[in-house]
Amino acid sequence: MTRVAITDVAARGPYRAGTAPAEEPLASQRARKMMSGAAYLAACALAELVGKLAPSAAERAELGYFLGVGGSAGALDDVTALLDASFVDGAFSLPRFGDRGLAACNPLLAFQLMNNFTMCHGAILESLGGPNGALFSRGAGTIAALGEAHHAVRSGACARAIAGGADVATHPVTLAELARDGHLGRGLVPADGAALVALAASTGRDDVVLDGCAHASGRGRALVEALNDAFARALRAATSSSADTRDAAPTWAREDLDSVGHIALSAWGPPAAEALRAYAAARFPFATLVDVSTRGETLAGGTAFALIAAVELLRSPSLEVVRSARPARAVVLSLGVDGDPGVILLSRGGAA
Amino acid sequence: MAARRRVYVRGVGAFTPLAPTWPATAAQLADGACGIREIDAFDATGFPCRHAAAIATPFPDEDRRLPYARAAAREAWGAARVSVAPARLGVFLGAESGRGRWQTVVGLARAARGEAGAFDHTRFAREARPFAERIDASVISPSAVAAALAREYGAHGPVETISLACASGSAAIAEAARAIRLGEIDVALCGGVGADVDPLMLAGFGLLGILSPRGVSCPFDAHRDGFVVGEGAAMLVLSAERADATVELAGIGRTLDAHHLTAPDPEGDGAARAMTAALRDAGLSPGAIGYVQAHGTSTPLNDRIEVTAIRRVLGDAAERTLVSSAKGALGHWVAGAGAVGALYAIHAVATGVVLPTAGLRDPDPACAVPHVIGRAAKGDVEAALASSFAFGGANSCLVVQRCG
Numbered sequence: 021m022t023r024v025a026i027t028d029v030a031a032r033g034p035y036r037a038g039t040a041p042a043e044e045p046l047a048s049q050r051a052r053k054m055m056s057g058a059a060y061l062a063a064c065a066l067a068e069l070v071g072k073l074a075p076s077a078a079e080r081a082e083l084g085y086f087l088g089v090g091g092s093a094g095a096l097d098d099v100t101a102l103l104d105a106s107f108v109d110g111a112f113s114l115p116r117f118g119d120r121g122l123a124a125c126n127p128l129l130a131f132q133l134m135n136n137f138t139m140c141h142g143a144i145l146e147s148l149g150g151p152n153g154a155l156f157s158r159g160a161g162t163i164a165a166l167g168e169a170h171h172a173v174r175s176g177a178c179a180r181a182i183a184g185g186a187d188v189a190t191h192p193v194t195l196a197e198l199a200r201d202g203h204l205g206r207g208l209v210p211a212d213g214a215a216l217v218a219l220a221a222s223t224g225r226d227d228v229v230l231d232g233c234a235h236a237s238g239r240g241r242a243l244v245e246a247l248n249d250a251f252a253r254a255l256r257a258a259t260s261s262s263a264d265t266r267d268a269a270p271t272w273a274r275e276d277l278d279s280v281g282h283i284a285l286s287a288w289g290p291p292a293a294e295a296l297r298a299y300a301a302a303r304f305p306f307a308t309l310v311d312v313s314t315r316g317e318t319l320a321g322g323t324a325f326a327l328i329a330a331v332e333l334l335r336s337p338s339l340e341v342v343r344s345a346r347p348a349r350a351v352v353l354s355l356g357v358d359g360d361p362g363v364i365l366l367s368r369g370g371a372a
Numbered sequence: 373m374a375a376r377r378r379v380y381v382r383g384v385g386a387f388t389p390l391a392p393t394w395p396a397t398a399a400q401l402a403d404g405a406c407g408i409r410e411i412d413a414f415d416a417t418g419f420p421c422r423h424a425a426a427i428a429t430p431f432p433d434e435d436r437r438l439p440y441a442r443a444a445a446r447e448a449w450g451a452a453r454v455s456v457a458p459a460r461l462g463v464f465l466g467a468e469s470g471r472g473r474w475q476t477v478v479g480l481a482r483a484a485r486g487e488a489g490a491f492d493h494t495r496f497a498r499e500a501r502p503f504a505e506r507i508d509a510s511v512i513s514p515s516a517v518a519a520a521l522a523r524e525y526g527a528h529g530p531v532e533t534i535s536l537a538c539a540s541g542s543a544a545i546a547e548a549a550r551a552i553r554l555g556e557i558d559v560a561l562c563g564g565v566g567a568d569v570d571p572l573m574l575a576g577f578g579l580l581g582i583l584s585p586r587g588v589s590c591p592f593d594a595h596r597d598g599f600v601v602g603e604g605a606a607m608l609v610l611s612a613e614r615a616d617a618t619v620e621l622a623g624i625g626r627t628l629d630a631h632h633l634t635a636p637d638p639e640g641d642g643a644a645r646a647m648t649a650a651l652r653d654a655g656l657s658p659g660a661i662g663y664v665q666a667h668g669t670s671t672p673l674n675d676r677i678e679v680t681a682i683r684r685v686l687g688d689a690a691e692r693t694l695v696s697s698a699k700g701a702l703g704h705w706v707a708g709a710g711a712v713g714a715l716y717a718i719h720a721v722a723t724g725v726v727l728p729t730a731g732l733r734d735p736d737p738a739c740a741v742p743h744v745i746g747r748a749a750k751g752d753v754e755a756a757l758a759s760s761f762a763f764g765g766a767n768s769c770l771v772v773q774r775c776g
Contacts, residue, residue: 054633080630081630085628089535091469091513091514102575114414114415114416114417114571115415115416115417115418115419116418117418117571117575118416118417118418118419118420118571118574118575118578119418119419121575122420122575122578122579125575125579134468134535134537134763134764135468135469135514135535135537136535136536136537136539136540136762136763136764136766137537137633137763137764139764139766140628140633140763140764140765140766141633141764143628143630143764143765144629144630144631144632144633144764144765146630147630148628148630149627149628149629149630149641149642149645150627150628151626151627151649152536152626152627152628152766153534153536153543153547153626153766154534154535154536154766155532155533155534155535156467156513156514156515156533156534156535157515158513158515160530160531160532161515161532161533164530164532164547168547168550171550171554177649197513234530234556235530236459236528236529236530237522237527237528237529237530237531239519239522239523239527239528239531240523240526240528241528246528249459249528253530253556256555256556257554257556358515358519358531360531
């Protein structure tokens, strides 16, 4: 069975409101102007990660890229210019919008508005041509993106793949959405960011192995039940790639669950984080726990930030404060606003 | 290693500008009907294109994705006659964002505007709150439709929304097939929905300069000058169990052009790689493909390059493989386009009826392949290829074939 290693990571953010990232040189100012905030952050992280991988031109053409993305949104200046030019006698006019509104607007605005462009801008700049997907994510979609990348590598569709999430939670429309649903009132701190990991077939000498990941629908059932379902699915995903996985024995046995030393959480606000903490405490009472959401919630990026945190915990013995031996395994738990929980299973290289 | 699980098409459904079901739509399409009309849902005076393949609705200001998808899903589910445990059912949908009301968008933009047009967080926090009540995530979120369908059909398996622009619907079907193949689920409700006949999308596509000023969708025609927006939903029920299915989803291919934000690779490289990957995945030679449901947008560049890619992949077989595009009759559904394209391909394999490219009168010599013009063609189609190529360069191709 092909195991899949996480070979490298890269991230930008989380940037809370008012702490904009420093501009990084990309291909051109024109390219920058066409990007939404999320596309720009994803492109910056992707450039760093591809730089670490240093693929040949032929390898770039086969490199997979799967990204959890939020709803893209245009720059406010362009949106307001478009709208301001669309009023007649104080009333919004569609004909005026279609004529003068469009004329007043940066014609590149359209490139910022499509969700898949969060992925495509960076892919074009880095000449990535392999299997791909932009999955809308309010948490679980980023798990799905990681799962697709995992499968693409395991099945041989590509030798290497990049996966993660990028989002801008500080855009006005998103802020309004978060406010309306009560997340801001319950303590969610919105932030912007992009986080990516690079996957490749394990060489047996890797730091961290991605064993499996899965998400499950949380609709119409208790969170614990949905989390247990996601966990069971992740365990099954850790089995052979192309066979029917229903009856296959999981690579994580009971003793492996006992060796989980780290839990990384990504949750939409304190209530969701509390629920995940309670689940983790009941299932893995001796594991150390880190909650990346406390640094700012990056929505579609949040799960990927938690994944990177778990990778770093497995890589860094200095971060282990409880046990004398380095823990062999880590689990990422995510719970987004969609209510669909996700689980990622990681092992330290050579642990299986 | 165990054999790969096969993926059977158990049911299809569609809600289109021509009719509220797929059989009724297909019957009209076979006769050469076209759903493109002058827009009457709103005043499109001054817009770059004033025509669309719209569905008449009494609620033009409200998000229409869910009713469209719900209708198509109901039809597909009814035809499938499947029985599945909630945990073994997944929902996979190609969808982009829904729409908030105009007054809300305008109000939010103004509330956030500080000195010199810069974003003013303090002002926004103070003045945007009344508008927040009008932003309903269950309406504007891309994932809202898949979530609602999952709730209605009791799906406890994976619920995924693929936002890959024009390739969304095709990629969602591909992802559903992958989940069945891997044994993650046994049954998938999948497809795509587009409801983009609205001012914002017309504005966005108008900014790109890719709409037909004449309002005519005529893929591969010498006089084509851009696409026409359409809307609707197409859904499939896929299953690991064959039952009485006659068509299976046999191949998937997905690539990126890595070339340009709107223009395809000039040699059609990304498209050709996706087609080749789908054929390889299906274990079929190019000669086995009897019909290609082309992406065929009616833009000058796409159609010429797509035909180049078809010829490259099919080789000599391109001289006899029938080709048509759904967008001539139904317009471009964007996130739903790949799903209705898949229905064209399934229809050809299941019935031997190859639906035509409406609007095509005078084929461009640069797009010379065996087009289906005017009315449907009859043929013995063992396998068909359905292609979707998105803005941004994401390509997704599906191969369907008769069950062996």
